[in-house]
Amino acid sequence: MVVKLQRPILVGGLGLSFSLWMLDSWHDSIVQVGEFGLLSALAVGGGLWLFQQNRPKDSLKQLNDMLVDRATVESAIAKTETVINQLAQESENHPALQTLREQIAQLLLELDRQEIKVAVTGGKSVGKSTLIQALKQIEIQNLVSLEETTPLFRETGGNSDAAVLAEVAKSDFVLFLTNGDLTDSEFQTLQQLKAANQPTILVFNKQDQYLADESASILLSLKQRMQGNVVATAASPIAIKVRKHEADGAVQEWMEQPTADIQQLTQHLGEVFAQQRQRLVWVTTMRKAGLLKAEAKNWLNGTRRDRAIPIIEQYQWIAAAAAFANPVPALDILATAAINAQMVMDLGNIYQQKFSLEQAQTVAGTMGSLMLKLGLVELSTKAISTVLKSNAVTFVAGGVVQGVSAAYLTRVAGLSLVEYFQQQEIAIDSGTGLNLENLRQTLQKVFQQNQQIGFLQGFVKQGVKRLLPEVQQVEVVGIQKAVG
Ligand SMILES: Nc1nc2c(ncn2[C@@H]2O[C@H](COP(=O)(O)OP(=O)(O)O)[C@@H](O)[C@H]2O)c(=O)[nH]1
Ligand SMILES: [Mg+2]
16 A cells, blocks of 8 residues: 555646546546545655546546537427438338337437436346445535346347347436456447447446455446446445454444445546536437437338349349240350339439439449449359259250349349338438449348248249249159159
8 A cells, every 4th residue: 555655646747647647546546545544644745646547537528518508409400300201201101110209309308308328237146235325425416317228148039138228328318337358248238338429438337346445446347448437336346344442451343334435436427417418418318319210210211121032033034034945155144134124213203313224224233243343243143043954844945044143133223222221311312423432332231141952942943933934844743743
Protein backbone atom coordinates (compact mmCIF):
# COMPACT_ATOMS: atom_id res chain seq x y z
CA MET A 1 0.00 0.00 0.00
CA VAL A 2 2.69 2.43 0.98
CA VAL A 3 4.38 2.13 -2.37
CA LYS A 4 1.16 2.79 -4.18
CA LEU A 5 0.28 5.79 -2.13
CA GLN A 6 3.39 7.54 -3.32
CA ARG A 7 2.03 7.73 -6.82
CA PRO A 8 -0.11 10.81 -6.39
CA ILE A 9 2.87 12.69 -5.13
CA LEU A 10 4.74 11.80 -8.28
CA VAL A 11 2.04 12.97 -10.59
CA GLY A 12 2.68 16.66 -10.23
CA GLY A 13 6.21 16.37 -11.51
CA LEU A 14 5.50 14.39 -14.64
CA GLY A 15 4.55 15.27 -18.14
CA LEU A 16 0.86 15.58 -18.83
CA SER A 17 0.46 12.51 -20.97
CA PHE A 18 2.29 10.40 -18.51
CA SER A 19 0.22 11.70 -15.63
CA LEU A 20 -2.92 10.98 -17.57
CA TRP A 21 -1.68 7.48 -18.07
CA MET A 22 -0.84 7.26 -14.41
CA LEU A 23 -4.28 8.41 -13.42
CA ASP A 24 -5.74 5.12 -14.39
CA SER A 25 -3.63 3.11 -12.06
CA TRP A 26 -3.75 5.82 -9.50
CA HIS A 27 -7.49 5.60 -9.48
CA ASP A 28 -7.15 1.96 -8.56
CA SER A 29 -4.95 2.68 -5.63
CA ILE A 30 -7.47 5.21 -4.38
CA VAL A 31 -10.13 2.57 -4.54
CA GLN A 32 -8.03 0.36 -2.39
CA VAL A 33 -7.32 3.15 -0.03
CA GLY A 34 -11.02 3.71 0.22
CA GLU A 35 -11.50 0.12 1.15
CA PHE A 36 -9.14 0.45 4.00
CA GLY A 37 -10.82 3.55 5.20
CA LEU A 38 -7.64 5.59 5.06
CA LEU A 39 -8.58 8.02 2.39
CA SER A 40 -9.22 10.95 4.66
CA ALA A 41 -5.98 10.46 6.52
CA LEU A 42 -3.85 10.75 3.45
CA ALA A 43 -1.97 13.62 2.03
CA VAL A 44 -3.39 13.11 -1.41
CA GLY A 45 -4.27 16.74 -1.07
CA GLY A 46 -4.25 18.81 -4.22
CA GLY A 47 -4.22 15.75 -6.40
CA LEU A 48 -7.69 14.73 -5.41
CA TRP A 49 -9.43 16.99 -7.90
CA LEU A 50 -7.56 15.16 -10.62
CA PHE A 51 -8.89 11.93 -9.31
CA GLN A 52 -12.36 13.37 -9.37
CA GLN A 53 -11.89 14.20 -13.02
CA ASN A 54 -10.99 10.64 -13.63
CA ARG A 55 -14.41 9.38 -12.70
CA PRO A 56 -15.65 7.11 -15.46
CA LYS A 57 -16.75 9.94 -17.66
CA ASP A 58 -16.75 7.77 -20.68
CA SER A 59 -20.38 6.91 -20.77
CA LEU A 60 -20.94 10.64 -20.58
CA LYS A 61 -18.49 11.16 -23.38
CA GLN A 62 -20.09 8.32 -25.25
CA LEU A 63 -23.40 10.14 -24.95
CA ASN A 64 -21.96 13.47 -25.98
CA ASP A 65 -20.53 11.83 -29.07
CA MET A 66 -23.94 10.64 -30.09
CA LEU A 67 -25.01 13.62 -32.09
CA VAL A 68 -28.63 13.54 -31.37
CA ASP A 69 -31.14 16.26 -30.77
CA ARG A 70 -34.88 16.39 -30.89
CA ALA A 71 -34.96 17.28 -34.58
CA THR A 72 -32.78 14.31 -35.52
CA VAL A 73 -35.04 11.95 -33.66
CA GLU A 74 -38.13 13.45 -35.20
CA SER A 75 -36.70 13.03 -38.64
CA ALA A 76 -35.82 9.39 -37.87
CA ILE A 77 -39.41 8.82 -36.78
CA ALA A 78 -40.63 10.46 -39.99
CA LYS A 79 -38.46 8.11 -42.06
CA THR A 80 -39.93 5.14 -40.25
CA GLU A 81 -43.36 6.49 -40.98
CA THR A 82 -42.52 6.69 -44.67
CA VAL A 83 -41.74 2.99 -44.72
CA ILE A 84 -44.96 2.17 -42.91
CA ASN A 85 -46.94 4.27 -45.36
CA GLN A 86 -45.23 2.53 -48.23
CA LEU A 87 -46.28 -0.80 -46.76
CA ALA A 88 -49.84 0.46 -46.47
CA GLN A 89 -49.74 1.55 -50.06
CA GLU A 90 -48.46 -1.76 -51.37
CA SER A 91 -50.38 -4.02 -49.06
CA GLU A 92 -53.48 -2.25 -47.89
CA ASN A 93 -54.66 -4.83 -45.40
CA HIS A 94 -51.32 -5.95 -44.12
CA PRO A 95 -51.80 -7.54 -40.69
CA ALA A 96 -48.77 -5.74 -39.22
CA LEU A 97 -49.97 -2.25 -40.10
CA GLN A 98 -52.00 -1.65 -37.01
CA THR A 99 -49.29 -2.41 -34.47
CA LEU A 100 -46.69 -0.58 -36.53
CA ARG A 101 -48.86 2.51 -36.47
CA GLU A 102 -49.52 2.19 -32.77
CA GLN A 103 -45.80 1.93 -32.16
CA ILE A 104 -44.98 5.00 -34.21
CA ALA A 105 -47.56 7.02 -32.30
CA GLN A 106 -45.95 5.77 -29.12
CA LEU A 107 -42.53 6.93 -30.29
CA LEU A 108 -43.68 10.50 -30.65
CA LEU A 109 -44.92 10.43 -27.08
CA GLU A 110 -41.66 8.85 -25.95
CA LEU A 111 -39.75 11.97 -26.89
CA ASP A 112 -41.07 13.65 -23.78
CA ARG A 113 -40.72 10.71 -21.45
CA GLN A 114 -39.45 11.68 -18.02
CA GLU A 115 -38.56 8.39 -16.44
CA ILE A 116 -35.14 6.92 -17.24
CA LYS A 117 -35.13 3.16 -17.73
CA VAL A 118 -32.05 1.36 -16.58
CA ALA A 119 -31.47 -2.26 -17.56
CA VAL A 120 -29.35 -4.34 -15.22
CA THR A 121 -27.89 -7.24 -17.12
CA GLY A 122 -25.07 -9.78 -17.20
CA GLY A 123 -24.56 -13.47 -16.59
CA LYS A 124 -26.23 -15.58 -13.95
CA SER A 125 -25.56 -14.74 -10.29
CA VAL A 126 -23.32 -11.76 -11.00
CA GLY A 127 -25.35 -9.80 -8.46
CA LYS A 128 -28.02 -8.09 -10.55
CA SER A 129 -30.82 -8.47 -8.01
CA THR A 130 -28.54 -7.59 -5.13
CA LEU A 131 -27.29 -4.46 -6.85
CA ILE A 132 -30.80 -3.32 -7.64
CA GLN A 133 -31.75 -3.79 -3.99
CA ALA A 134 -28.76 -1.77 -2.88
CA LEU A 135 -29.44 1.00 -5.39
CA LYS A 136 -33.06 1.19 -4.37
CA GLN A 137 -32.14 1.70 -0.78
CA ILE A 138 -30.24 4.86 -1.47
CA GLU A 139 -32.51 6.03 -4.26
CA ILE A 140 -30.08 7.30 -6.83
CA GLN A 141 -32.54 9.76 -8.19
CA ASN A 142 -36.23 9.92 -8.70
CA LEU A 143 -37.72 9.07 -12.04
CA VAL A 144 -35.34 6.20 -12.55
CA SER A 145 -36.58 2.66 -12.96
CA LEU A 146 -34.26 -0.29 -12.58
CA GLU A 147 -35.03 -3.50 -14.37
CA GLU A 148 -33.22 -6.80 -14.14
CA THR A 149 -33.00 -8.87 -17.31
CA THR A 150 -33.01 -12.63 -17.47
CA PRO A 151 -29.40 -13.76 -17.19
CA LEU A 152 -27.27 -13.74 -20.32
CA PHE A 153 -24.94 -16.54 -21.41
CA ARG A 154 -26.98 -19.48 -20.28
CA GLU A 155 -26.18 -22.52 -22.29
CA THR A 156 -29.72 -23.69 -22.83
CA GLY A 157 -31.92 -22.05 -25.41
CA GLY A 158 -29.91 -20.85 -28.40
CA ASN A 159 -31.33 -17.39 -29.00
CA SER A 160 -32.26 -16.43 -25.46
CA ASP A 161 -29.43 -13.87 -25.41
CA ALA A 162 -30.88 -12.20 -28.48
CA ALA A 163 -34.22 -11.94 -26.70
CA VAL A 164 -32.55 -10.39 -23.65
CA LEU A 165 -30.72 -7.89 -25.82
CA ALA A 166 -33.93 -6.99 -27.63
CA GLU A 167 -35.39 -6.20 -24.24
CA VAL A 168 -32.28 -4.25 -23.22
CA ALA A 169 -32.60 -2.21 -26.42
CA LYS A 170 -35.68 -0.57 -24.93
CA SER A 171 -33.80 0.85 -21.99
CA ASP A 172 -31.96 4.16 -21.78
CA PHE A 173 -28.94 3.03 -19.84
CA VAL A 174 -27.34 -0.34 -19.27
CA LEU A 175 -25.51 -1.59 -16.22
CA PHE A 176 -23.57 -4.58 -17.42
CA LEU A 177 -22.33 -6.66 -14.50
CA THR A 178 -19.33 -8.89 -14.41
CA ASN A 179 -17.43 -10.47 -11.53
CA GLY A 180 -13.93 -10.44 -12.94
CA ASP A 181 -12.08 -10.43 -16.23
CA LEU A 182 -14.38 -10.41 -19.20
CA THR A 183 -15.16 -13.64 -20.95
CA ASP A 184 -15.29 -13.64 -24.74
CA SER A 185 -19.05 -13.65 -24.81
CA GLU A 186 -19.22 -10.83 -22.28
CA PHE A 187 -16.86 -8.77 -24.38
CA GLN A 188 -18.78 -9.47 -27.55
CA THR A 189 -22.06 -8.51 -25.94
CA LEU A 190 -20.54 -5.26 -24.73
CA GLN A 191 -19.35 -4.57 -28.26
CA GLN A 192 -22.84 -5.23 -29.54
CA LEU A 193 -24.29 -2.75 -27.08
CA LYS A 194 -21.77 -0.19 -28.18
CA ALA A 195 -22.51 -0.81 -31.84
CA ALA A 196 -26.20 -0.35 -31.08
CA ASN A 197 -25.49 3.05 -29.52
CA GLN A 198 -26.57 1.92 -26.10
CA PRO A 199 -25.12 3.94 -23.27
CA THR A 200 -23.58 1.34 -21.02
CA ILE A 201 -21.29 1.10 -18.06
CA LEU A 202 -19.46 -2.03 -17.05
CA VAL A 203 -19.91 -2.78 -13.36
CA PHE A 204 -17.24 -4.95 -11.80
CA ASN A 205 -19.30 -6.34 -8.92
CA LYS A 206 -18.15 -8.63 -6.08
CA GLN A 207 -14.79 -6.91 -6.02
CA ASP A 208 -14.68 -7.90 -2.33
CA GLN A 209 -14.04 -11.47 -3.43
CA TYR A 210 -10.53 -10.51 -4.44
CA LEU A 211 -7.51 -9.31 -2.57
CA ALA A 212 -7.07 -5.59 -2.99
CA ASP A 213 -4.18 -6.00 -5.42
CA GLU A 214 -6.02 -8.52 -7.53
CA SER A 215 -9.14 -6.48 -7.78
CA ALA A 216 -7.12 -3.40 -8.69
CA SER A 217 -5.43 -5.20 -11.53
CA ILE A 218 -8.72 -6.65 -12.77
CA LEU A 219 -10.22 -3.18 -12.72
CA LEU A 220 -7.26 -1.86 -14.65
CA SER A 221 -7.53 -4.50 -17.33
CA LEU A 222 -11.29 -3.96 -17.58
CA LYS A 223 -10.67 -0.27 -18.03
CA GLN A 224 -8.21 -0.90 -20.78
CA ARG A 225 -10.70 -3.02 -22.64
CA MET A 226 -13.58 -0.63 -22.00
CA GLN A 227 -11.81 2.68 -22.55
CA GLY A 228 -12.18 3.47 -18.89
CA ASN A 229 -15.91 2.97 -18.79
CA VAL A 230 -15.96 0.79 -15.68
CA VAL A 231 -16.85 1.09 -12.01
CA ALA A 232 -16.15 -1.37 -9.24
CA THR A 233 -18.79 -2.33 -6.68
CA ALA A 234 -19.54 -4.79 -3.95
CA ALA A 235 -23.32 -4.89 -3.78
CA SER A 236 -23.22 -7.36 -0.94
CA PRO A 237 -19.75 -7.74 0.50
CA ILE A 238 -18.83 -10.97 2.25
CA ALA A 239 -19.50 -10.84 5.98
CA ILE A 240 -16.34 -10.30 7.95
CA LYS A 241 -15.41 -11.71 11.30
CA VAL A 242 -14.87 -9.03 13.94
CA ARG A 243 -12.84 -9.90 17.02
CA LYS A 244 -12.83 -7.79 20.13
CA HIS A 245 -10.33 -8.21 22.95
CA GLU A 246 -11.84 -7.21 26.29
CA ALA A 247 -9.76 -5.71 29.05
CA ASP A 248 -10.15 -8.89 31.08
CA GLY A 249 -8.57 -10.88 28.27
CA ALA A 250 -11.83 -12.32 26.99
CA VAL A 251 -12.24 -12.37 23.26
CA GLN A 252 -15.53 -11.74 21.54
CA GLU A 253 -16.11 -12.63 17.94
CA TRP A 254 -19.00 -11.95 15.63
CA MET A 255 -19.78 -11.69 11.93
CA GLU A 256 -20.54 -8.32 10.49
CA GLN A 257 -22.08 -7.54 7.15
CA PRO A 258 -20.32 -4.55 5.62
CA THR A 259 -22.62 -2.12 3.86
CA ALA A 260 -22.85 -2.16 0.10
CA ASP A 261 -19.94 -0.48 -1.64
CA ILE A 262 -21.59 1.12 -4.64
CA GLN A 263 -20.49 4.68 -4.25
CA GLN A 264 -18.54 4.93 -7.51
CA LEU A 265 -21.55 3.68 -9.36
CA THR A 266 -24.09 5.94 -7.70
CA GLN A 267 -21.92 8.96 -8.22
CA HIS A 268 -21.52 8.12 -11.87
CA LEU A 269 -25.21 7.49 -12.36
CA GLY A 270 -26.02 10.70 -10.56
CA GLU A 271 -23.86 12.65 -13.00
CA VAL A 272 -25.19 10.91 -16.07
CA PHE A 273 -28.81 11.33 -15.09
CA ALA A 274 -28.37 14.92 -14.03
CA GLN A 275 -26.58 16.00 -17.19
CA GLN A 276 -27.95 13.74 -19.85
CA ARG A 277 -31.51 12.85 -18.94
CA GLN A 278 -32.97 14.37 -22.08
CA ARG A 279 -30.34 13.01 -24.38
CA LEU A 280 -30.68 9.51 -22.96
CA VAL A 281 -34.33 9.51 -23.89
CA TRP A 282 -33.62 10.84 -27.36
CA VAL A 283 -30.96 8.25 -28.03
CA THR A 284 -33.35 5.50 -26.99
CA THR A 285 -36.17 6.89 -29.09
CA MET A 286 -33.81 7.12 -32.03
CA ARG A 287 -32.83 3.49 -31.56
CA LYS A 288 -36.45 2.41 -31.29
CA ALA A 289 -37.31 4.34 -34.44
CA GLY A 290 -34.52 2.50 -36.23
CA LEU A 291 -35.72 -0.87 -35.00
CA LEU A 292 -39.29 -0.10 -35.96
CA LYS A 293 -38.16 1.01 -39.39
CA ALA A 294 -36.27 -2.24 -39.85
CA GLU A 295 -39.35 -4.16 -38.81
CA ALA A 296 -41.57 -2.27 -41.24
CA LYS A 297 -39.04 -2.72 -44.00
CA ASN A 298 -38.95 -6.41 -43.28
CA TRP A 299 -42.69 -6.69 -43.77
CA LEU A 300 -42.47 -4.59 -46.90
CA ASN A 301 -39.70 -6.78 -48.28
CA GLY A 302 -41.79 -9.83 -47.45
CA THR A 303 -44.79 -8.67 -49.46
CA ARG A 304 -42.56 -7.58 -52.31
CA ARG A 305 -40.80 -10.90 -52.34
CA ASP A 306 -44.15 -12.68 -52.53
CA ARG A 307 -44.82 -10.78 -55.73
CA ALA A 308 -41.28 -11.15 -57.06
CA ILE A 309 -40.92 -14.93 -56.82
CA PRO A 310 -43.68 -15.83 -59.32
CA ILE A 311 -42.17 -13.33 -61.74
CA ILE A 312 -38.75 -14.91 -61.42
CA GLU A 313 -40.28 -18.32 -61.95
CA GLN A 314 -42.03 -17.15 -65.04
CA TYR A 315 -38.81 -15.83 -66.59
CA GLN A 316 -36.94 -18.86 -65.44
CA TRP A 317 -39.10 -21.21 -67.53
CA ILE A 318 -39.13 -18.84 -70.47
CA ALA A 319 -35.34 -18.96 -70.41
CA ALA A 320 -35.41 -22.74 -70.08
CA ALA A 321 -37.67 -23.18 -73.08
CA ALA A 322 -35.59 -20.81 -75.20
CA ALA A 323 -32.28 -22.49 -74.39
CA PHE A 324 -33.79 -25.95 -74.82
CA ALA A 325 -35.22 -25.13 -78.23
CA ASN A 326 -32.04 -23.51 -79.38
CA PRO A 327 -29.15 -25.15 -77.55
CA VAL A 328 -25.93 -23.18 -77.57
CA PRO A 329 -22.61 -23.99 -75.94
CA ALA A 330 -23.07 -23.86 -72.16
CA LEU A 331 -21.05 -20.72 -71.63
CA ASP A 332 -23.18 -18.78 -74.09
CA ILE A 333 -26.37 -19.50 -72.22
CA LEU A 334 -26.18 -16.22 -70.41
CA ALA A 335 -25.76 -14.17 -73.52
CA THR A 336 -28.74 -15.68 -75.24
CA ALA A 337 -31.33 -16.39 -72.66
CA ALA A 338 -30.70 -16.22 -68.99
CA ILE A 339 -30.97 -12.67 -67.77
CA ASN A 340 -33.83 -10.93 -69.34
CA ALA A 341 -33.82 -7.15 -69.20
CA GLN A 342 -37.58 -7.29 -68.89
CA MET A 343 -37.22 -9.31 -65.68
CA VAL A 344 -34.87 -6.65 -64.32
CA MET A 345 -37.50 -4.02 -65.07
CA ASP A 346 -40.35 -6.02 -63.59
CA LEU A 347 -38.44 -6.72 -60.39
CA GLY A 348 -37.26 -3.12 -60.23
CA ASN A 349 -40.85 -2.00 -60.42
CA ILE A 350 -41.80 -4.10 -57.42
CA TYR A 351 -38.96 -2.57 -55.41
CA GLN A 352 -39.62 0.97 -56.56
CA GLN A 353 -36.38 1.01 -58.49
CA LYS A 354 -37.44 2.26 -61.86
CA PHE A 355 -35.25 1.30 -64.81
CA SER A 356 -35.54 2.34 -68.40
CA LEU A 357 -35.19 -0.52 -70.87
CA GLU A 358 -31.71 0.68 -71.64
CA GLN A 359 -30.73 0.75 -67.97
CA ALA A 360 -32.26 -2.68 -67.47
CA GLN A 361 -30.23 -4.03 -70.36
CA THR A 362 -27.10 -2.64 -68.78
CA VAL A 363 -27.98 -4.24 -65.45
CA ALA A 364 -28.68 -7.58 -67.16
CA GLY A 365 -25.42 -7.39 -69.06
CA THR A 366 -23.49 -6.46 -65.94
CA MET A 367 -24.97 -9.36 -64.01
CA GLY A 368 -24.23 -11.74 -66.86
CA SER A 369 -20.58 -10.84 -67.00
CA LEU A 370 -20.32 -10.96 -63.19
CA MET A 371 -21.79 -14.46 -63.17
CA LEU A 372 -19.37 -15.51 -65.86
CA LYS A 373 -16.40 -14.01 -64.05
CA LEU A 374 -17.40 -15.60 -60.79
CA GLY A 375 -17.47 -18.96 -62.57
CA LEU A 376 -21.11 -19.47 -61.67
CA VAL A 377 -22.06 -20.49 -65.21
CA GLU A 378 -19.50 -23.22 -65.46
CA LEU A 379 -20.14 -24.47 -61.96
CA SER A 380 -23.87 -24.69 -62.42
CA THR A 381 -23.85 -26.34 -65.84
CA LYS A 382 -21.44 -28.94 -64.51
CA ALA A 383 -23.49 -29.54 -61.38
CA ILE A 384 -26.67 -29.77 -63.38
CA SER A 385 -25.32 -32.30 -65.86
CA THR A 386 -23.98 -34.39 -62.99
CA VAL A 387 -27.39 -34.39 -61.33
CA LEU A 388 -29.04 -35.22 -64.64
CA LYS A 389 -26.73 -38.16 -65.26
CA SER A 390 -27.11 -39.60 -61.81
CA ASN A 391 -30.86 -39.26 -61.98
CA ALA A 392 -33.18 -42.08 -63.00
CA VAL A 393 -33.25 -40.46 -66.43
CA THR A 394 -31.34 -42.86 -68.60
CA PHE A 395 -30.73 -40.50 -71.49
CA VAL A 396 -30.34 -36.81 -71.61
CA ALA A 397 -31.97 -35.21 -74.59
CA GLY A 398 -29.99 -32.52 -76.32
CA GLY A 399 -30.61 -29.12 -74.88
CA VAL A 400 -31.82 -30.27 -71.47
CA VAL A 401 -28.62 -29.27 -69.73
CA GLN A 402 -28.79 -25.89 -71.43
CA GLY A 403 -32.46 -25.43 -70.65
CA VAL A 404 -32.18 -26.33 -66.97
CA SER A 405 -29.00 -24.28 -66.61
CA ALA A 406 -30.65 -21.24 -68.16
CA ALA A 407 -33.55 -21.61 -65.75
CA TYR A 408 -31.21 -22.02 -62.81
CA LEU A 409 -29.08 -19.00 -63.72
CA THR A 410 -32.17 -16.90 -64.26
CA ARG A 411 -33.31 -17.87 -60.82
CA VAL A 412 -29.99 -17.00 -59.22
CA ALA A 413 -29.94 -13.67 -61.05
CA GLY A 414 -33.53 -12.88 -60.08
CA LEU A 415 -33.08 -13.80 -56.43
CA SER A 416 -29.87 -11.76 -56.32
CA LEU A 417 -31.66 -8.73 -57.64
CA VAL A 418 -34.37 -9.21 -55.04
CA GLU A 419 -31.76 -9.47 -52.33
CA TYR A 420 -29.93 -6.46 -53.68
CA PHE A 421 -33.06 -4.32 -53.91
CA GLN A 422 -34.05 -5.32 -50.39
CA GLN A 423 -30.92 -3.67 -49.05
CA GLN A 424 -31.74 -0.36 -50.66
CA GLU A 425 -33.25 2.49 -48.71
CA ILE A 426 -36.98 2.68 -49.04
CA ALA A 427 -38.38 5.65 -50.93
CA ILE A 428 -35.17 6.58 -52.63
CA ASP A 429 -36.13 6.30 -56.25
CA SER A 430 -33.78 5.72 -59.16
CA GLY A 431 -32.15 2.43 -59.76
CA THR A 432 -29.38 3.89 -61.83
CA GLY A 433 -26.40 3.87 -59.54
CA LEU A 434 -25.76 0.17 -59.28
CA ASN A 435 -23.31 -0.79 -56.57
CA LEU A 436 -21.28 -3.38 -58.43
CA GLU A 437 -19.31 -4.67 -55.49
CA ASN A 438 -22.49 -5.11 -53.55
CA LEU A 439 -24.14 -6.88 -56.45
CA ARG A 440 -21.17 -9.18 -56.88
CA GLN A 441 -21.29 -10.20 -53.23
CA THR A 442 -25.03 -10.72 -53.40
CA LEU A 443 -24.71 -12.92 -56.48
CA GLN A 444 -22.11 -15.05 -54.78
CA LYS A 445 -24.16 -15.37 -51.65
CA VAL A 446 -27.37 -16.27 -53.45
CA PHE A 447 -25.54 -18.71 -55.67
CA GLN A 448 -24.09 -20.46 -52.64
CA GLN A 449 -27.50 -20.61 -51.00
CA ASN A 450 -28.91 -22.29 -54.09
CA GLN A 451 -26.00 -24.63 -54.58
CA GLN A 452 -27.07 -27.31 -52.12
CA ILE A 453 -27.32 -30.66 -53.81
CA GLY A 454 -30.80 -31.24 -52.43
CA PHE A 455 -32.05 -28.04 -53.95
CA LEU A 456 -30.33 -28.71 -57.28
CA GLN A 457 -31.85 -32.20 -57.51
CA GLY A 458 -35.30 -30.82 -56.92
CA PHE A 459 -34.70 -28.04 -59.39
CA VAL A 460 -33.43 -30.39 -62.08
CA LYS A 461 -36.47 -32.63 -61.62
CA GLN A 462 -38.74 -29.66 -61.98
CA GLY A 463 -36.84 -28.52 -65.07
CA VAL A 464 -36.98 -31.92 -66.71
CA LYS A 465 -40.68 -32.13 -66.02
CA ARG A 466 -41.18 -28.79 -67.73
CA LEU A 467 -38.97 -29.48 -70.72
CA LEU A 468 -39.63 -33.18 -71.26
CA PRO A 469 -42.93 -34.15 -69.72
CA GLU A 470 -42.74 -37.59 -71.37
CA VAL A 471 -39.35 -38.40 -69.82
CA GLN A 472 -40.82 -37.73 -66.45
CA GLN A 473 -43.44 -40.37 -67.10
CA VAL A 474 -40.87 -42.89 -68.24
CA GLU A 475 -38.93 -42.18 -65.07
CA VAL A 476 -42.00 -42.68 -62.90
CA VAL A 477 -42.91 -45.91 -64.67
CA GLY A 478 -39.33 -47.06 -64.23
CA ILE A 479 -39.45 -46.44 -60.50
CA GLN A 480 -42.78 -48.20 -60.15
CA LYS A 481 -41.38 -51.21 -61.93
CA ALA A 482 -38.41 -51.28 -59.69
CA VAL A 483 -40.64 -51.12 -56.63
CA GLY A 484 -43.11 -53.68 -57.92
N1 LIG B 1 -19.25 -11.46 -2.14
C1 LIG B 1 -20.20 -10.85 -2.80
N2 LIG B 1 -21.32 -11.52 -3.12
C2 LIG B 1 -22.29 -10.87 -3.80
C3 LIG B 1 -22.15 -9.53 -4.18
N3 LIG B 1 -23.25 -9.17 -4.86
C4 LIG B 1 -24.05 -10.24 -4.91
N4 LIG B 1 -23.48 -11.28 -4.23
C5 LIG B 1 -24.03 -12.61 -4.04
O1 LIG B 1 -24.09 -13.28 -5.29
C6 LIG B 1 -25.21 -14.16 -5.32
C7 LIG B 1 -26.02 -13.89 -6.54
O2 LIG B 1 -26.59 -12.60 -6.45
P1 LIG B 1 -27.90 -12.20 -7.22
O3 LIG B 1 -28.14 -10.77 -6.97
O4 LIG B 1 -28.99 -13.13 -6.95
O5 LIG B 1 -27.40 -12.43 -8.71
P2 LIG B 1 -28.26 -12.32 -10.06
O6 LIG B 1 -28.51 -13.71 -10.55
O7 LIG B 1 -27.34 -11.61 -10.99
O8 LIG B 1 -29.51 -11.55 -9.77
C8 LIG B 1 -25.96 -13.91 -4.04
O9 LIG B 1 -25.61 -14.92 -3.14
C9 LIG B 1 -25.45 -12.57 -3.56
O10 LIG B 1 -25.50 -12.44 -2.17
C10 LIG B 1 -20.94 -8.84 -3.82
O11 LIG B 1 -20.73 -7.68 -4.13
N5 LIG B 1 -20.02 -9.56 -3.13
MG1 LIG C 1 -31.51 -12.13 -10.01
